[in-house]
Amino acid sequence: MKSILLITWANIKRRKIQTFLVGICIALAALLFSTMIGISLGMKRPFETLYSTLQASHIVMQIDINVDDADEITSWFQQQEEVKRVSAPRLSKRIRPNPIYKNKEITNSVQLREHHGNAQQQDMLSIMEGEAKEYPAPGEIWIPNHWRNNTALSIGDTLMMPTNQGAYPLRISAIVVDAQYANGLANPSPAWVGPGGLAMLFPLKDISYATIGVRLHRAEDTETVWARFNEAYSFKGFSTLYRFFKQVFQIVYQITGGLLLVFAIFGIIVTLIITSSVVNSAIKTDYKMIGMLKTQGFTNLNVISAYLIQFFLITCIAVPFGLLGGYFMTFLIFKPMIAAIGTINFDISLLWPSIGTFFAFLLGILLITYRTASSASQILPVTAIRNNGPPQKSFSGSKQGLFSLRPKSHPVIFLGLRFLVTNKKRSLTMLVGLLFVIFVQLMYVNGQNSLYGIDHNRPAWGFNDSDLSVSQLTPLSQNEEDYFKEAMEDDDRVKVVMKRGFYGATLPAQPGQAPKTIVGIIYDDDLEKIGLEQIEGRHPVFENEISLGVVSSQNIGKSIGDTLELFVEGQLMPYSIVGLYQSLNNLSEGFYMRIEAMREINPLFQLNNYQLKLKRGVNSASFKEDLEMSYGSAFNISYSVDDLGQLKGILRGIQDMMTLISLLFICVLFVTVYNDTVLSIRESQRNLGIFKAIGMTPRQLQVALVVKALIIAAIALIIGVPLSLYILPRALDQLTAVGGLTKFPYLMHLLWSALVIPFIIIITVLSVWISSRRLLHIRPRILVRE
Amino acid sequence: MYTIIHQIHMSMILFCLSISITAQAQRPELIEVDQYLTDYLQRIPVPGFSIAIVEDDQVTFSKGYGVERAGAAQRMTPASILPIGAVARGFTAMAILQLVEEGKLSLDQPIVEYIPWFTTANPEFSQQITLRMCLSNTTAIPPQYRSQPSLDESDALASFLESFSALMIKRKPGLSHEFSSEGYSIAGYLISQVSGMSYEAYIKEKILQPLRMTRSTAGPTFSYQSQILHGHEMGLDACTAAEADRPDPNYAAAGSQTYSTVDDLSHYMIALLNGGVYQGQRILSEAAVNQLFQPNSSFEGLGTMLGGNGIDIQYALGWMGMEIEGRPIMLHTGGNGQVASIIGINRQRQQAFAMLFNADVNQLDRFEYPGMEHIINNVIHLLNGEETTDFGVIKDNLRIEEDYDLPASDYQKYLGRYEPAGRQSPFFRGMSLEVRQNSGALMELLVHEDSTFKGHYELDFTNESRAILRNISQPQQIKFKIYPDGSIGGLFMRGSEFKKLDPDESQKYTTVSSPDGTASFELPSNLSYRWTADDELVAEADELRMSLTLSTLSTTSFENFVSTQLGSQLLVSSGLLNSMTIKKGIWTEQSLVTGSPGELSQQLCAIFQDPTSKRQINIAVVHPWGDYSINTVKMIQRIQRSVILR
Secondary structure (H helix, E strand, O other): OHHHHHHHHHHHHHOHHHHHHHHHHHHHHHHHHHHHHHHHHHHHHHHHHHHHHOOOOOEEEEEEOOOOOHHHHHHHHHOOOOEEEEOOOEEEEEEOOOOEEOOEEOOOOEEEEEOOOHHHOOOOOEEEEEOOOOOOOOOEEEEEHHHHHHOOOOOOOEEEEEEOOEEEEEEEEEEEEOOOOOOOOOOOEEEEEOOOHHHHHOOHHHOOEEEEEEEEOOHHHHHHHHHHHHHHOOOOOEEEEHHHHHHHHHHHHHHHHHHHHHHHHHHHHHHHHHHHHHHHHHHHHOHHHHHHHHHOOOOHHHHHHHHHHHHHHHHHHHHHHHHHHHHHHHHHHHHHHHHHHOOOOOOOOOHHHHHHHHHHHHHHHHHHHHHHHHHHHHOOHHHHHHHOOOOOOOOOHHHHHHHHOOOOOOHHHHHHHHHHHHOHHHHHHHHHHHHHHHHHHHHHHHHHHHHHHHHOOHHHHOOOOOOEEEEEOOOOOOOOOOHHHHHHHHOOOEEEEEEEEEEEEEEOOEOOEOOEEEEEEEEOOOHHHHOOOOOEEOOOOOOOEEEEEHHHHHHHOOOOOOEEEEEEOOEEEEEEEEEEEOOOHHHHOOEEEEHHHHHHHOOOOOOOEEEEEEOOOOOHHHHHHHHHHHHHHHEEEEEHHHHHHHHHHHHHHHHHHHHHHHHHHHHHHHHHHHHHHHHHHHHOHHHHHHHHHOOOOHHHHHHHHHHHHHHHHHHHHHHHHHHHHHHHHHHHHHHHHHHOOOOOOOOOOHHHHHHHHHHHHHHHHHHHHHHHHHHHHOOHHHHHHO | OHHHHHHHHHHHHHHHHHHHHHHHOOOHHHHHHHHHHHHHHHHOOOOEEEEEEEEOOEEEEEEEEEEOOOOOOOEOOOOOEEEOHHHHHHHHHHHHHHHHHOOOOOOOOEHHHOOOOOOOOOHHHHOOOEHHHHHOOOOOOOOOOOOOOOOOOOOHHHHHHHHHHHOOOOOOOOOOOOOOOHHHHHHHHHHHHHHOOOHHHHHHHHHHOOOOOOOOEOOOOOOOHHHEOOOEEEOOOOEEEOOOOOOOOOOOOOOOOOEEOHHHHHHHHHHHHOOOEEOOEEOOOHHHHHHHOOOOEEEOOOOHHHOOOOOOEEEOOOOEEEEEOOEEEEEEEEEOOOOEEEEEEEOOOOEEEEEEEOOOHHHEOOOOOOOHHHHHHHHHHHHOOOOOOOOOOOOOOOOOOOOOOOOHHHHHHHOEEEEEEOOOOHHHOOOEEEEEEOOOOOEEEEEEEOOEEEEEEEEEEOOOOEEEEEOOEOOEEEEEEEOOOOOEEEEEEOOEEEEEOOHHHHHHEEEEEOOOOOEEEEEEOOOEEEEOOOOEEEEEEOOEEEEEEEEEOOOOHHHHHHHHHHOOOOEEEEOOOEEEEEOOEEEEEEEEEEOOOOOOEEEEEEEEEEOOOOEEEEEEEEEEOOOOOHHHHHHHHHHHHHOEEO
């Protein structure tokens, strides 16, 4: 056993770089895999734990107390066997304009709800900070934890609540988490006053909405119960279901986790290939030594064990590093979630998944090592010792004929070509490896360019290309003139001013399927003016037209030319689908519509956001400054690219992952070429000795190996670059389809793409150069072994 | 005695009037004007109007046309008293300039220097607002309408201004014109603060009295109160006499209750034409008068599509500068849905005119009837011996004619009463709608304020959910809200939403009448109640206790009522005091939390005051803190909808 360990240690010492590179590959793959596992576990558990701990409702209904019959609704649900509990209707009110803090409106749109205490055992609130009590006392308000991240609000601060009679002060007495709106991605965001708290602020005449929550025994029954309810009762209010809350909570992590899963699998496969290649290389290198060991009584199992222990050690060191990295990466990705819901319920234990990952990697690596190392059992000690390595392959007659011609130009090139054909299988493997690396590197540079270019290529991502986004903090009343729009239309610096707003419409229930709300964007002018694109068909123009997000189109099973029925403002309206668009905004779910279509149903419908596109040469920063000087805090003015803030955060994560993958494959390239060179030297050791004997310098031999690698690289680049550039956009289309982008906004960067070529060549040359240093040690005396 | 004095006064007016007309009749231009206006009355469905024309310092023509009240015989005269609406802005501006001349105010100092507490939610803007901006409609404060009605008007302006603290101004003050009365409310409040008199008293003492405007007032204390004409509502093909005055809803106190006659306004016009002097008495310097007419902001004029010239209108201080067919005219119009007014000055020719209409001609269908600009322009033409023109007459037929017929079988689902929902346009505050089928089987819509008729329209459906309201006023579109099951949920009309009352819902309520029969309202059928010997209704359900008492009207009773309710209980927190117009009365309510920790109670104190019946209802609902439910809210809302005091 000691001998095996000594051999193992000698192997590691002799191949430090190889060992290090393989270790890095294993660590990176483990990092990707464990991050994926961490996200997959992490995104579910906090939500489900939170939902369960706070006994959150699976169906949340917003009713007009003078339209829908709260008693009838409550009674119906109470009779359903799937229902665990139905909350009493709790009064709520949408606050317009937004509450004021230190003379500025807070950015969150607010629904003020009455909270009747956790004793109700339903829709409870978890107090993150502040005095623990049943509900806010008179004059107090509880705010959601995620507000704290967007504003500087803290316990003891006073929020001014706008009312008909002026601003009413409410003291923040607790910062809480609720299950449904925990991460603040859904609007409006609830804040809570005590029972009867709304009557302290608003005349009873103006309080007309209430929230009813239904908690089921099993979340899976939500859709069924809701569909049954809609068949039994003509519900006229608004509803939000468990699926939506869960989706909002998890969407970011679902995309990240999905991508990580793909890359992790990819990384694992590549790591296994590299491991196999390295083991193979090691066996070839140690051929003679293995033969000698066998003569000393080493069994095949002893030999295999030496490699198994070697890779066992590498894996034992590399995987924990990867797991540690994955742990930090997981928490980095979950940081916004932790910030929103606090750490109180974030109790994902990564211990067992880590142990599982560790053993899975270990098993995989050992299996591939065992399988590859088994070839060592074929080594015959006599042959190994006599040949001082694996049996030398001789050129076949015809090929020898080809290469027996004395090169007139340069012996180095001749040698390079000879190396190339000596082992065609391995050359082919290297070629394939290089093709793979070229693809990944081109994907990296062009993928990065596409992601970096989102600011300038927004329409392709489903965002408009305006320069500034201006939100009116106090919505216009019906008869109020829109001075801002008029002023912008008159401003010589403004090319386009277009108003937009968001609206949630409901798809009617189908048999066994509950109604579903989809969010659309309403515009007051031709969408083309602000660069929006339809990937099929055209923009909606008339009152009865709509364009659909591609994912909505797929989900609904309707496309251009079909009629889509939607509940808008309570009315079932038929719309003709005239276009399909894609957008990362809402993951291609939703619709575009013109304001005329909305006004057809609700003449009071107002849009309160302006998209401004400036004329060429106008400095958006100074224009924004001018607007702020003129309109101050009455409008919230931001750069339109800032709308992408959250998305860019997600994309940054993807970019980081791509960098990681790119680095992984640079390692792959290095290791592949390194191994190939080492094996080539080993296989051609005798010939190399001859070349040295006839006067060739080691440097010339090194160059010959470089020539060989360069020829393979050149072939790989000639085939791989155009092939990759052709496949890439299509592959990315498939990869991003899950995120709603059926046509990836691919932006090829010519220079970066071109730079991939010298980059590949440099890495290849470097790898050959480093690995072929051993040529310096080859002695011509090896020729005498026969 | 009063009757005799009144009769003598009226005889003197009529005597003077006859002299005036006789004298005027000798001038051919005035005869043409008279003939033109006589014809004009025939062309419009308005019962009557009055006009006064001033040239230099003389009233050269004044006359009433038609009758004061539809269906009555009393003729309109130059002495007929009518609300003058936004024409009163000129008085406010004049008063401010008087105070500027006295050195008590400055037009360009920020308001906060005079009212330090004045603020909006974004003080960096409200601190920039000046008096000039207030008077030229450039404060950027959007129309808020009056949110806190009260029977006690003494602090109405202050409370209105205080409510701006929750308001966000959307643009930098002083930049552009927006027709809003909030600036004039600020100006009115400043007048009272700087002069030490109420707005009404100041205008009376410093403007109306020096101008001998004896039949005019800027407030409710008016000796000719009973002679004020309320104007008319718009009917299907004629005007219907309005039963009560409709104060300008978007004009709090300062000028919102200004009434005058064309005779009185002619004195005002003489003073303005003569550099601020009337009958030798200077009420304003000539420089200040010029400043009144100096443009400060502008907005789009009457477009060519509507028969105008599209030239921008310049807004000065309470006056608008308009150019009609090359002639500059300073004018201002007013109207409140029941009456209309216009006053104009041609300073080049030293001519001025004032017209008061006892129906809101601004609201007449412009496709059928000429606008006020058309009439005024032609009166000026005739006065100067010129031919009349068609300025202000719509030349193109832009009417939308629909041939859709709503199936008669669908009528039923639209029929019923519709109550206001959410924030209401001031035009509909306290009003409800009724969709019905008339004797000719046509669908029509009626607007009611309690049991008082406020409007009558024929419903011309253009599709299942949209209809055009047609009567003598401008056609307007309404939208019905149709639910997925085909039922009608409500309708949208002129910026307001109305919910359709569910007839089944009324079965859940019982009408309760007071023992003396002076009050009735609805309570939930399952609520047990009893009347005590003191005419107090006591209802109890679970831990809720409601007491309802009837009494005579008292303007200061809310505070007393709350204090009585509180008794010796410890007040923990008091909610906002909210008041609103409910039907013809004012509803005031406040929520209070009382008691000690662990034993808190929530009380809703509400008073409904009805100035017509001089009665009020005091309501107190008490329940343990935390036991508040939608049933309490629904019960109060139901009482608000159903309460009737006699």
